[in-house]
Amino acid sequence: MSNVPDSLRYTAEHEWVRLEADGTATIGITDHAQAALGDVTFVDLPKAGASFAAGATFGAVESVKAASDLYCPVAATVIEANEALNATPDLVNREPYGGAWMIKVRLADPSSVSGLLDAAAYRKLL
Amino acid sequence: MTAPLARTPLHAFHAAHGARLVPFAGWEMPVQYTGIIEEHLAVRRAAGLFDVSHMGECRVTGPDAAAFLDRVMTNAMAGIPVGMARYTILCQPDGGCVDDLIVYRLGAEEFLICLNASNAAKDIAWLRSQAGGDRVTIADECARWAQLALQGPEADAILGPLTDAPLAALRRFGFATATVAGAAGCLVSRTGYTGSPGFEIYLPAGSATAVAEALLAAGKPRGLLLAGLGARDSLRLEAGYPLYGHEISETISPIQAGLGWAVKFAKGEFVGRAALLRQHEAGPASKVALFSLSDRRIARQGTPVMAGERKVGEVLSGTLSPLLNKPIGTALVEAAALGGRLEVDLRGHRVALELAPGPFVK
Numbered sequence: 055m056s057n058v059p060d061s062l063r064y065t066a067e068h069e070w071v072r073l074e075a076d077g078t079a080t081i082g083i084t085d086h087a088q089a090a091l092g093d094v095t096f097v098d099l100p101k102a103g104a105s106f107a108a109g110a111t112f113g114a115v116e117s118v119k120a121a122s123d124l125y126c127p128v129a130a131t132v133i134e135a136n137e138a139l140n141a142t143p144d145l146v147n148r149e150p151y152g153g154a155w156m157i158k159v160r161l162a163d164p165s166s167v168s169g170l171l172d173a174a175a176y177r178k179l180l
Numbered sequence: 181m182t183a184p185l186a187r188t189p190l191h192a193f194h195a196a197h198g199a200r201l202v203p204f205a206g207w208e209m210p211v212q213y214t215g216i217i218e219e220h221l222a223v224r225r226a227a228g229l230f231d232v233s234h235m236g237e238c239r240v241t242g243p244d245a246a247a248f249l250d251r252v253m254t255n256a257m258a259g260i261p262v263g264m265a266r267y268t269i270l271c272q273p274d275g276g277c278v279d280d281l282i283v284y285r286l287g288a289e290e291f292l293i294c295l296n297a298s299n300a301a302k303d304i305a306w307l308r309s310q311a312g313g314d315r316v317t318i319a320d321e322c323a324r325w326a327q328l329a330l331q332g333p334e335a336d337a338i339l340g341p342l343t344d345a346p347l348a349a350l351r352r353f354g355f356a357t358a359t360v361a362g363a364a365g366c367l368v369s370r371t372g373y374t375g376s377p378g379f380e381i382y383l384p385a386g387s388a389t390a391v392a393e394a395l396l397a398a399g400k401p402r403g404l405l406l407a408g409l410g411a412r413d414s415l416r417l418e419a420g421y422p423l424y425g426h427e428i429s430e431t432i433s434p435i436q437a438g439l440g441w442a443v444k445f446a447k448g449e450f451v452g453r454a455a456l457l458r459q460h461e462a463g464p465a466s467k468v469a470l471f472s473l474s475d476r477r478i479a480r481q482g483t484p485v486m487a488g489e490r491k492v493g494e495v496l497s498g499t500l501s502p503l504l505n506k507p508i509g510t511a512l513v514e515a516a517a518l519g520g521r522l523e524v525d526l527r528g529h530r531v532a533l534e535l536a537p538g539p540f541v542k
Contacts, residue, residue: 092410093217095500095507096476114527116478118216118500119410143476147215 056086056180059151063167064176065127070151073167074158078133082155083115083124083146086180091117094146099135099156106130108166112157115146128166130159188233189326189388197396197406205298207234209409216410220502223376223415224541226403227332229395230412232380233388236300237325238307240291242316249283249291252310252451254434254443260285265353265369267442270303271452275433275459279303279424282371284355292321292367292382296424310451326388330395331378331415334402339379342394343368347379361394363387373412375419375541414499417508420470420539426481426497427468427510435459436512437468467515468496470536473507477531479524485511485533486525492517495524501540508540 062070068087072080088094096116106112106126113124135157139145145154161167171179185208194201199210210231212219222228240249249257255268262285270278279299284292295303300322307318330339340347345358345368355369360381367382383391396406413423422428428437435443435456443456473479478498485493493513501508511533513522522533 092212093215093500095478098477116476118414118478119211121478121480140476 056084056089057151058084058086058173058177058180060173062151063127063170063172065125065170066179067125069125069127071127071167071170073164077161077164079128079130079159079161079167080155081127081130081157081159083150084176085150087122088147088150088154091115091120091122091146093118094143097136097139097143097146097156099139100132102132102134104132106132116143124156126159127170129162131162132157132159134158186234188231189385190231190233190392193389193392194231199406199408202409204409205234205296207297209234210406212408212410213406216408216414217500217502219405219407219411220414222403222405223332223374223407223411224503225333226405227330227334227338227378227399228374228405228407228411229392229399230329230331230407230409231327231388231392232329232412233326233385234297235327236295236297236303236322237382238293238295238300238304239286239319239321240293240307240316241289241319242314243289244314245289245291245316248311248314248316250447250450252307253281253283254450254452254456256444256447257283257291258447262287263354263356264351265355265371267353269428269434269439269442270306271434271450271456272430273452273455275435275452275455276430277424277428277432277434278306278430280422280428280434280439284367284369294327295322299424324385325382326385328381328383328388328392328395329372329374329378329412330381330399331372331374331407332376332404334399334404335376335378338395338399338402338404339368339381342398361391363391366391373419373421374415375421375539376415413497414502417497417499417510418501418503418540420536422468423497432468432496432512433459433464436464436466463515465515466493466512467518468510469513469518470510470539471508471533472501472504472536472540473509473524473531474534475507475526475531477526477529478507479509479511479526479531484525485513486523486530487517487520492522504540508536
């Protein structure tokens with residue numbers, strides 16, 4: 055069974071969102087997503103300052119088997135992309151909720167995160 | 181409506197060993213067990229065990245069998261010694277490929293042919309359609325056989341104690357009828373599709389699970405992993421082996437694919453000879469090239485190959501080479517463009533194509 059931490063919010067496309075104490079948010083892909091992709095070989099992430107509408111493609115993750123788009127769960131502007139994933143894309147397989155976070159963002163609407171799936175609702179999709 | 185997926189005799193074995201099963205060529209097959217890269221490296225460094233029971237088989241027998249195969253296949257078939265196998269292409273009259281095959285000579289008038297899963301029914305129908313007045317019988321044996329591939333430098337040490345086949349005496353492409361892990365009537369062949377040493381074992385379908393369990397148990401202490409189709413694909417691509425539907429197809433000939441060594445014009449008439457000879461003499465308009473990329477992105481099937489702003493080809497297969505730790509692949513490229521600078525267009529991102537002089541593993 056894949057790991058679905060209670061403290062995060064989720065999308066049906068298998069991204070997770072963590073609302074931070076300072077009002078920013080961190081986004082990555084779930085344990086289920088990394089397992090489905092298999093060995094991750096490349097993560098294509100946006101530059102700081104890029105803005106995305108909810109549901110827009112903000113990057114892509116590639117495994118040996120497949121390439122998959124990354125969707126921004128909520129409208130947001132990128133503060134920082136995770137540079138560590140350039141050299142060690144396999145972190146996505148090892149630490150999907152930790153070291154393999156993908157982008158830190160400023161939310162267009164801080165309340166938008168509460169509209170995403172909670173852990174129980176996401177588990178039902180798996 | 182889609183037809184239900186076929187299952188190999190090892191379906192329950194796969195489930196019990198944690199395989200991720202995917203549809204492939206009408207079959208439900210393991211794509212991986214522990215991870216494609218780990219399984220790939222196990223084959224290069226120790227051993228991997230693959231279920232390839234989806235592959236088809238047919239048996240061609242009769243007084244004209246050797247002459248018939250010589251006439252419908254590109255390689256020299258009549259001269260294969262009993263106990264040896266040979267790689268060959270089955271061509272259409274226009275030089276396109278019906279399939280690529282391994283043909284085992286069981287006797288003077290008896291051959292067992294290994295067929296690609298996706299082409300098995302087509303191949304058997306094609307062979308029958310070509311056998312006009314020939315005294316041959318073409319028997320479909322797809323359901324009779326399971327197939328395991330035991331590949332890697334530890335393969336001899338793992339299989340040796342479990343079989344009466346004279347492994348040390350088997351040269352590459354040699355085979356023997358043998359008992360394996362108590363299962364009689366197996367065919368043990370020093371062949372493979374990985375670029376590493378090893379065996380392909382044809383076994384009665386009912387023996388598959390017991391033999392697979394025995395090989396797994398014997399191999400584990402030597403570093404053997406169960407391996408799926410994902411690793412099979414990255415291994416064959418590192419070794420430069422073609423896959424039907426990618427490097428060869430009904431529209432990509434063996435001459436284009438660099439398989440001219442398996443086309444024997446000197447043997448006389450065979451199906452496709454005139455068309456292939458024209459390509460051979462004039463040089464084909466487009467050729468299959470093996471490449472690597474100095475990037476992390478994989479150029480997958482269908483990716484455009486560009487010479488400046490002109491599209492001169494398309495990627496046929498692409499994966500990450502675990503050995504080189506960079507993307508590799510094949511592309512069909514206009515022959516005239518092969519000398520110049522080529523790039524792949526990865527969703528707007530241009531990466532230089534580095535042509536490989538030969539396979540990435542020997």
